[in-house]
Amino acid sequence: MTQVPEITIHQVAKRYQTLTALTGVDLTIFPGEFVALVGMSGGGKSTLLRLIADLEQPTSGQILFDHQSREAAAPVIRVMFQEDRLLPWMTVLENLSFKSTDAKTKAAAVQLLALVELSDYADAYPGQLSGGQKQRVALARALMSHPQILLLDEPLGALDALTRRKMQDLILSICRQQQLTTILVTHDVTEAARMANRIVVMKDHTNLAEFPGPRNPHDARAVGTVAEDALQVILHETPTQTAQELSSVS
Amino acid sequence: MQKSMTYSTPAVPRPHRQRPALTAALPFLLPVAVVLLWQLGSSLGWLSSSVLPSPWAVVKDGVTLTLSGELPKNLSISLYRATVGLLIGGGLGLFLGFINGTSRICRLLLDSSIQMIRNIPHLALIPLIILWLGINESAKISLVAIGTMFPVYINTLNGIRSVDPDLLEMGRSYNLSRHDLFKKIIFPAALPQILVGIRYALGVMWTTLIVAETLSASSGIGYMATNAEDYVDMETVVLCIVIYAILGKVSDLVAKGFEALLLDWQTTKRSEAA
Numbered sequence: 001m002t003q004v005p006e007i008t009i010h011q012v013a014k015r016y017q018t019l020t021a022l023t024g025v026d027l028t029i030f031p032g033e034f035v036a037l038v039g040m041s042g043g044g045k046s047t048l049l050r051l052i053a054d055l056e057q058p059t060s061g062q063i064l065f066d067h068q069s070r071e072a073a074a075p076v077i078r079v080m081f082q083e084d085r086l087l088p089w090m091t092v093l094e095n096l097s098f099k100s101t102d103a104k105t106k107a108a109a110v111q112l113l114a115l116v117e118l119s120d121y122a123d124a125y126p127g128q129l130s131g132g133q134k135q136r137v138a139l140a141r142a143l144m145s146h147p148q149i150l151l152l153d154e155p156l157g158a159l160d161a162l163t164r165r166k167m168q169d170l171i172l173s174i175c176r177q178q179q180l181t182t183i184l185v186t187h188d189v190t191e192a193a194r195m196a197n198r199i200v201v202m203k204d205h206t207n208l209a210e211f212p213g214p215r216n217p218h219d220a221r222a223v224g225t226v227a228e229d230a231l232q233v234i235l236h237e238t239p240t241q242t243a244q245e246l247s248s249v250s
Numbered sequence: 251m252q253k254s255m256t257y258s259t260p261a262v263p264r265p266h267r268q269r270p271a272l273t274a275a276l277p278f279l280l281p282v283a284v285v286l287l288w289q290l291g292s293s294l295g296w297l298s299s300s301v302l303p304s305p306w307a308v309v310k311d312g313v314t315l316t317l318s319g320e321l322p323k324n325l326s327i328s329l330y331r332a333t334v335g336l337l338i339g340g341g342l343g344l345f346l347g348f349i350n351g352t353s354r355i356c357r358l359l360l361d362s363s364i365q366m367i368r369n370i371p372h373l374a375l376i377p378l379i380i381l382w383l384g385i386n387e388s389a390k391i392s393l394v395a396i397g398t399m400f401p402v403y404i405n406t407l408n409g410i411r412s413v414d415p416d417l418l419e420m421g422r423s424y425n426l427s428r429h430d431l432f433k434k435i436i437f438p439a440a441l442p443q444i445l446v447g448i449r450y451a452l453g454v455m456w457t458t459l460i461v462a463e464t465l466s467a468s469s470g471i472g473y474m475a476t477n478a479e480d481y482v483d484m485e486t487v488v489l490c491i492v493i494y495a496i497l498g499k500v501s502d503l504v505a506k507g508f509e510a511l512l513l514d515w516q517t518t519k520r521s522e523a524a
């Protein structure tokens with residue numbers, strides 16, 4: 001595997017017709033870093049992720065990989081979406097290999113299924129799996145082509161607290177072990193604080209603030225403190241605007 | 251008939267709790283009871299044989315016509331016309347549905363014209379087709395082809411156009427080639443709807459063929475019925491109607507079999523998980 005590239009987001013803006021989703025985003029993400037994007041709904045988190053993933057193009061500004069264009073650097077980026085987006089007509093194993101007949105691809109799929117502890121379900125269809133199992137398949141699929149950059153858009157939003165916690169640990173261990181750069185979008189500040197090296201708060205259509213993750217992610221109190229700090233910024237940084245919105249409604 | 255061409259996709263059957271033997275027998279109960287009542291009515295003289303011959307008389311007629319070779323000959327020529335017509339019409343419908351579903355240019359160029367032609371009842375074309383092609387095989391086959399093309403076309407197009415865009419986005423971001431996108435995402439996603447179209451086309455196929463054979467033919471089941479009508483041969487007329495019912499049912503069963511085979515992923519539910 002080639003060296004994981006540094007991602008530079010430079011003055012990126014994204015507009016949909018008259019609606020501004022992002023403006024003036026400047027952010028550097030270092031190789032192997034685990035960054036969490038948190039913020040209010042509609043704050044532009046998914047949009048930023050989609051721009052990095054090349055699913056959409058920025059209206060202005062640029063995203064560079066090791067200071068090169070996307071075409072030159074050709075980073076291997078995989079997205080794990082909020083919904084599992086598994087193909088219901090393929091078995092779990094085929095969802096990883098896309099029915100490739102290549103022996104190496106198949107072997108890799110078998111190996112990754114073991115990693116997410118779903119070897120027993122290789123021949124099951126997604127319709128036969130629970131929500132958490134489906135997300136594990138989606139995670140395994142995202143890891144199939146040895147991504148350098150893994151983008152996670154609230155992949156755990158629909159899971160119960162226990163399953164969610166287990167998935168967090170699974171993702172963390174895999175990302176550390178494979179030294180991927182990971183960007184996780186989440187509503188849950190505690191999840192962000194538990195998992196990330198750095199927490200970026202998206203607000204007012206830009207990256208407004210950031211916090212380092214707790215030094216010891218197993219220290220629940222440290223995690224709580226960081227989460228609370230992030231929450232305070234999300235909620236109160238511009239109280240006047242919220243007040244205005246409230247008064248204009250009434 | 252035209253409006254209901256796009257059905258919703260077949261629903262997943264619910265597990266039922268009745269005893270399997272009883273459940274399997276239940277659909278046959280009504281037809282068997284009707285035939286028994288009919289036979290009883292004929293035997294007791296309530297039903298005059300000039301109005302409706304008894305089931306037994308119809309069966310006897312069927313045996314005679316089979317032994318004389320008349321029924322097998324007419325049946326096979328009808329089956330031949332139906333199959334060839336469906337293959338041509340269905341093939342064209344699939345092809346047009348695929349190109350219009352995947353290419354915007356093709357869709358803009360062709361779809362509105364096809365939709366316009368679709369609104370002409372294809373049986374209205376019978377006089378024109380007879381004038382053009384006479385009463386030979388190609389006339390009947392063309393009519394079946396025209397009739398079956400539209401339901402297949404519409405359902406194929408509809409199936410392809412309603413593929414979940416999220417799955418397509420996933421496929422693209424996972425670097426699937428255009429060919430793989432079609433083969434592994436678009437086609438399987440559209441398949442249930444395509445099969446609905448084919449099943450509908452099977453119904454249209456028989457109706458068209460019967461009308462065409464009744465109006466202009468010198469062979470086939472439809473011709474057999476018209477011919478019998480001329481000789482006031484009630485048994486054969488009823489026999490032909492029964493044969494239509496059986497043919498319709500058989501093609502429906504074949505279509506259902508294909509659905510079960512091709513869409514096994516739809517019916518495998520969590521209860522059957524490993």
Ligand SMILES: Nc1ncnc2c1ncn2[C@@H]1O[C@H](COP(=O)(O)OP(=O)(O)OP(=O)(O)O)[C@@H](O)[C@H]1O
Nearest residue numbers: 016019020021039040041042043044045046047048
């Ligand atoms: N394809 C689109 N067309 C028009 N507007 C869009 C589109 N995608 C996003 N937006 C708008 O851009 C803004 C940011 O959306 P985005 O999905 O990035 O928010 P988010 O932070 O991910 O929110 P959530 O936490 O609810 O997922 C929203 O106001 C949204 O309505």
Ligand SMILES: [Mg+2]
Nearest residue numbers: 045046047153
């Ligand atoms: Mg979002």
